[in-house]
Amino acid sequence: MTTMNISLPDALKAFVDEQVSGRGYGTSSEYVRDLIRKDQDRQHLRTLLLDGAATPSGAKADAKYFDALRARVRDRS
Template sequence: MITMNISLPDEMKAFIETQIAAHGYASTSEYLHALIREAQKRQAKQDLDAKLLEGLQSPASELTDADWDGLRQRNFERSPDLRGH
C-alpha cells in the first residue's frame, strides 16, 4: 500500500473529522477509502450505462448459427435439468 500526503483547507479537514465521527470510521484513511470505493462504483455504473446506451443505439444485427450454438451451450452449462442432474 502506498502513502499519500494531501493538503486540505481547515474547513475540509473539519468536515472530514465530522464525517468520521458521524459514520463510525476508524480513521481518515478508512473514510477516504470509502469515498474512493463509492467513486469507483459510480464510474463503473456510468461506464456500463454508456456501453448499454451505445448498444441500444447501434443497428440490430442477425444472430448467426455460431451465436445460437454459443447461447445453447451456455444455457446447457448453467441448467442442471438439461444435463440430467
C-alpha cells in the same frame, strides 16, 4: 500499502473529521478510501450505462413480449 499525503483547507479537514466521528470510520484514511471506492463504483456504473445506451435496440418489451417470456418459463417447468 502506500502512503499518500493530501493538504486540505481547515473547513474540509473539519468536515472529514465530522464524517469520521459521526459515521463510524476509524480514521480519516478509512473515510477517504471509502469515498474512492464509491467513486470507482459510480464510474463503473456510468460506463455500463453508456455502453448499454450505445448498443442497438433489442426486441420491444411490450405485453406480447412478456407473455411469450412467461410461456417459455412455464414450458421449462
